[in-house]
Amino acid sequence: MATIYKVSELAGVSLATVSRVINKSGNVTPKTRQKVLAAIAELGYRPNSMAQSLASKRSNSVGVLIPELYGPFFGIMLSSVESELHKAGKRTIVTAGHSDEAIERDCIEFLLGSTCDALILHVQAVSDDYLLEISEGPVPVVLLNRHVPKLADRCISLDNEHGGYVATRTLLERGHEKLAYISGPSWKMDSFKRLAGHRRALEEFGLDFDERLAFEGDFEEASGREGVIHLLKQKLQFTGLVCANDEMAAGAMQGARAHGLSIPGDLSVVGYDDVAFTRYLNPQLSSVNCRIEEMGQMAARAVLKHAYDTKDLVIQNTFKPHVMLRASIGSR
Amino acid sequence: MATIYKVSELAGVSLATVSRVINKSGNVTPKTRQKVLAAIAELGYRPNSMAQSLASKRSNSVGVLIPELYGPFFGIMLSSVESELHKAGKRTIVTAGHSDEAIERDCIEFLLGSTCDALILHVQAVSDDYLLEISEGPVPVVLLNRHVPKLADRCISLDNEHGGYVATRTLLERGHEKLAYISGPSWKMDSFKRLAGHRRALEEFGLDFDERLAFEGDFEEASGREGVIHLLKQKLQFTGLVCANDEMAAGAMQGARAHGLSIPGDLSVVGYDDVAFTRYLNPQLSSVNCRIEEMGQMAARAVLKHAYDTKDLVIQNTFKPHVMLRASIGSR
DNA sequence: CTGTTAGCGCCTTCAC
DNA sequence: GTGAAGGCGCTAACAG
Numbered sequence: 001m002a003t004i005y006k007v008s009e010l011a012g013v014s015l016a017t018v019s020r021v022i023n024k025s026g027n028v029t030p031k032t033r034q035k036v037l038a039a040i041a042e043l044g045y046r047p048n049s050m051a052q053s054l055a056s057k058r059s060n061s062v063g064v065l066i067p068e069l070y071g072p073f074f075g076i077m078l079s080s081v082e083s084e085l086h087k088a089g090k091r092t093i094v095t096a097g098h099s100d101e102a103i104e105r106d107c108i109e110f111l112l113g114s115t116c117d118a119l120i121l122h123v124q125a126v127s128d129d130y131l132l133e134i135s136e137g138p139v140p141v142v143l144l145n146r147h148v149p150k151l152a153d154r155c156i157s158l159d160n161e162h163g164g165y166v167a168t169r170t171l172l173e174r175g176h177e178k179l180a181y182i183s184g185p186s187w188k189m190d191s192f193k194r195l196a197g198h199r200r201a202l203e204e205f206g207l208d209f210d211e212r213l214a215f216e217g218d219f220e221e222a223s224g225r226e227g228v229i230h231l232l233k234q235k236l237q238f239t240g241l242v243c244a245n246d247e248m249a250a251g252a253m254q255g256a257r258a259h260g261l262s263i264p265g266d267l268s269v270v271g272y273d274d275v276a277f278t279r280y281l282n283p284q285l286s287s288v289n290c291r292i293e294e295m296g297q298m299a300a301r302a303v304l305k306h307a308y309d310t311k312d313l314v315i316q317n318t319f320k321p322h323v324m325l326r327a328s329i330g331s332r
Numbered sequence: 333m334a335t336i337y338k339v340s341e342l343a344g345v346s347l348a349t350v351s352r353v354i355n356k357s358g359n360v361t362p363k364t365r366q367k368v369l370a371a372i373a374e375l376g377y378r379p380n381s382m383a384q385s386l387a388s389k390r391s392n393s394v395g396v397l398i399p400e401l402y403g404p405f406f407g408i409m410l411s412s413v414e415s416e417l418h419k420a421g422k423r424t425i426v427t428a429g430h431s432d433e434a435i436e437r438d439c440i441e442f443l444l445g446s447t448c449d450a451l452i453l454h455v456q457a458v459s460d461d462y463l464l465e466i467s468e469g470p471v472p473v474v475l476l477n478r479h480v481p482k483l484a485d486r487c488i489s490l491d492n493e494h495g496g497y498v499a500t501r502t503l504l505e506r507g508h509e510k511l512a513y514i515s516g517p518s519w520k521m522d523s524f525k526r527l528a529g530h531r532r533a534l535e536e537f538g539l540d541f542d543e544r545l546a547f548e549g550d551f552e553e554a555s556g557r558e559g560v561i562h563l564l565k566q567k568l569q570f571t572g573l574v575c576a577n578d579e580m581a582a583g584a585m586q587g588a589r590a591h592g593l594s595i596p597g598d599l600s601v602v603g604y605d606d607v608a609f610t611r612y613l614n615p616q617l618s619s620v621n622c623r624i625e626e627m628g629q630m631a632a633r634a635v636l637k638h639a640y641d642t643k644d645l646v647i648q649n650t651f652k653p654h655v656m657l658r659a660s661i662g663s664r
Numbered sequence: 665c666t667g668t669t670a671g672c673g674c675c676t677t678c679a680c
Numbered sequence: 681g682t683g684a685a686g687g688c689g690c691t692a693a694c695a696g
Contacts, residue, residue: 001470003673014683019675027681050391050447051673053382054688061425061446069414070407079401082426091446093393093423094414114393114423115381138333250612277609280582335689346667351691359665383689386672 002043011039022047053115061091062303063111066122066144067099072275073292074122077144080296081120088304090117101125108134118307120144120299124188140306144299146189147318154306155317156299160190163288163321164197167242167270170286170323172205175332176240176268180213182227182252184244191219194244194272213238217248224251225258232259239267239332246271246278246287253281253328264330274324283327291319334375343371354379385447393423394635395443398454398476399431404607405624406454409476412628413452420636422449433457440466450639452476452631456520472638476631478521479650486638487649488631492522495620495653496529499574499602502618502655504537507664508572508600512545514559514584516576523551526576526604545570549580556583557590564591571599571664578603578610578619585613585660596662606656615659623651 004022008015013032020026021036028036039045053059064081068074082092093114097104104126111119112134121131122144131148135141143155171179181198184191199209212234217223224243228251231238241256243249249271253263261267263283271278274289298319304310336354340347345364352358353368360368371377385391396413400406414424425446429436436458443451444466453463454476463480467473475487503511513530516523531541544566549555556575560583563570573588575581581603585595593599595615603610606621630651636642 004675005673015674016676016683017681020682023675025675029681032681046445048386048447048673049445050382050385051688052675054380054386054690055673055675057675057688059382069401069411070404072402072404075402075407078426079428082401082428086427086442091425091442092427094410094426095418095424096411096414110418110423113378113381277612280609280612282614333689337689347690348668348692349666352666355691357691361665364666380689383672384691386674387689387691389672389691 001048002045004045004047006043007036007039007045010043011035059091059115059117060089061093061114061116062118062120062307063093063095063114063116064120064122065095065097065104065107065111067097067124069094069096072277073273073290076292077122077296080293081300084297084300085303088300088308088310090303090308097123097125099124105130112137112139118142118303120303122146140303142299142302142306144295153315153317154302156295156302156315157318158290158295159318159320160193161197161200163272163290164194164242164244165201166197166321166323167194167272167288168198168201169204170270170325170329171240171242171268172201172207174268174329177205177207177332178213178236178238179207179240179242180215180228180231180238182215182217182224182231182241182243182248184217184219184248186216191244198242210236212236217244219245219247221247221251224248224253225255226251228252228255229259232256232261241267241269243269243271246273246275246285249285249287249328250277250281253285264328268329270323270329278324278326281328286326286329287324288321289324290321295319333380334377336377336379338375339368339371339377342375343367391423391447391449392421393425393446393448394450394452394639395425395427395446395448396452396454397427397429397436397439397443399429399456401426401428404609405605405622408624409454409628412625413632416629416632417635420632420640420642422635422640429455429457431456437462444469444471450474450635452635454478472635474631474634474638476627484649485647486634488627488634488647489650490622490627491650491652492525493529493532495604495622496526496574496576497533498529498653498655499526499604499620500530500533501536502602502657502661503572503574503600504533504539506600506661509537509539509664510545510568510570511539511572511574512547512560512563512570514547514549514556514563514573514575514580516549516551516580518548523576530574542568544568549576551577551579553579553583556580556585557587558583560584560587561591564588564593573599573601575601575603578605578607578617581617581619581660582609582613585617596660600661602655602661610656610658613660618658618661619656620653621656622653627651 008018095107104123118140120142128148147157215227271285271287274287278285305313340350427439436455450472452474460480479489547559603617603619606619610617637645
C-alpha cells in the first residue's frame, strides 16, 4: 500500500505538501498541486483513514444506536440519517439496542469506544440521568425521538401529545362521539403522551374519557386484536377507535372484522406512525404521520452542527405530526 | 483522556503489560493483571481505537453495502448481519447503494477508504469484473445475494432458480394448469433465474410457457397491478399467477380484485421474498421464503472466517428457498 | 512473565 | 508557498 511518503517522494515535494493537497488545507501552487495529484493517481494512493484519525483526532464517523435495524419505522429513520451523513462524507456505524437497558448501555459503550465523533441515540430503556451523564462527556450526543428537558437542544423529537390529539380530533370532527383507545405500554413516554393528547381532544369536545374504553396493548399486532375484542365485550358502543400505533391498528381491524363489524361502516379506525404497510391493509389505514425522514435528517444535521461545526444549519428540535386520511375513517 | 501510558504509570508496570491485559494476549500474572485492571478502572481509561487500529492494522469494523437501509427485505438482512458482527465485537459501517452503479462504486470506494477489515456487498448494478477486481485487493470481500462464479466461495446467495421452480410447482401441484407470470426487470439476474425456474416447473409438468402470459414488471407494486390488468386483457384464462416479488403480488391482487376476480377463488397468487407485510394482505399471501436472516448471518460468519481467521466456521454458500403457504392459494 | 524499542501513517505547528 | 520535526496512542517483536 502506498503511503503519503511514497507520494511525496514521487512528486518531489515534502510530505507536508501532500497532506495539504489531500486536505485542501493551506495554500499550494496549482503546479505543485498537479504534481502531487499526478503522483497520487499513479500510485493509486488512498489515505489511511486510521492514521488520519489518530493524528487529527477525528474519525469522521458517527455512531447510531436505534432499537432495531429493521421495521418500517426504524428502517426509514436509519436510512435518512445515513443518507444525510454520507452526503457530508461521514461514516455511519450502527448498532441495535433492542429496547433493553443493558443492551443499550452496552452499545453506547461500544460506540464510545469506537471514537465516534458523535452519537445519535434512539434509546428507550436507558434513563435520563444516564443520558445526561454521557452528554457531559467529550463526544456530542443527539437524542432521537426522545425528549430530555435538560438536553432540549440536543433532542430531535416528535410532539406525541399533539399526535394523539390530532388523531382523536380527526374522528371527533367527523361526528364520532364514542371513542375507544388502544394504547402502548403506559411506562413508555410515547404511549403516555399520545394518550394525553387523546384526552385533551375529548375534553375539548366536551366528552368524558371512559377508562372502560381504553385498553393497554404492547405495540404488537396481537395486542391490537386482543384489545378490540376486550373493548367490544364492554358493550359500551363506540364508533371510533384510536390506536397508538399501526401494528395494533392492523390487529384491531382484524379483530373487529372477526366480530362482524365493517370498517369504516361500523367502526372508524386511526393508527399511528403511518408506516408503509398501512396502504396494504384493507381498507387502507388512516394514520398519524411522524415525519420520520425529516427527523432522521435533522438528527444528522444536528451532528454536523455540533460535532463538525458546520455553520448555517438551523436545527428544528420538535416536529408536529399530522394525520394521513385514508379509507379506514368514515363520517357519522 | 487517560492514555495507556498513564495507566502503566499508575499500575507500576510497563506499557506493554497494560496492552497485554487489554488484548488478553500473552500471559500476565493474575496479580499484575489485577493491578492493571484497577488502574484502568480508576482512570476510567478506554483504549483509543484509532490508535489500536493504526498500530495493529485492524479496525475491527466491516463495511456493509446494501441497496437500501429500509424495507422489509434489506432491513432484516442488515439486522442479522449487524447482530452477528456485534457478537464478535466488530463494528458495522453501513451505506446504501440505491441499485445505481455509480453510487455503488462510490460507496465501495468510500468503505475501502475507511480501512474496513472486510466488506459485505449486496450490490446489483456493479459488474462481475469490477467485483473480481476489488476482490483481488487487500480487503476480503463477501458477496451477498449474488453469484459470481469465480468468487463462488465468497458468495452467499439464494438459489433463485429453485425459488421460481417451487413457487410454480406449488401451483401446479394444486391442479392449476394455466399460469401467468409477472417478472422483475429481465436484466436483473434474480429475475432471470426466477423465471427460468418457473419454466422448468412448467416443463416438468408437460406444459408450455406462453409468452403472452408473462409480463415484465419492475419489482414495484404499481407494476404488479399494471401487470395483471395487461395479462387479463389477453383473454387467455389463467387460474394461477406467480409474481417475482411480494410488492408486485400485492399490486396484482388489487388489480385482479378490481377486475372482479376473487382470490383465491378465481385466481391463486404466489409472491416471492416472504416479506413481513404478506400477512397484512387479504387474503394473506403465499410466498417464497428467502431465508434472509440466515443469509445475513452467514455473510457475517464468512467475514469472521476470512478476515478474522475465526476457525471452525462452516460456510454455507447457497440457500434453497421454500414456499410459505397461506390463504392466497387454492386448489382446482 | 515483563520491559524496551521501534514504528503504524498522517497532521500540524513551526521555521524558512 | 514549502519543508522539517515532533507526536497522536497503541501494538508487536525482541530481549531479558
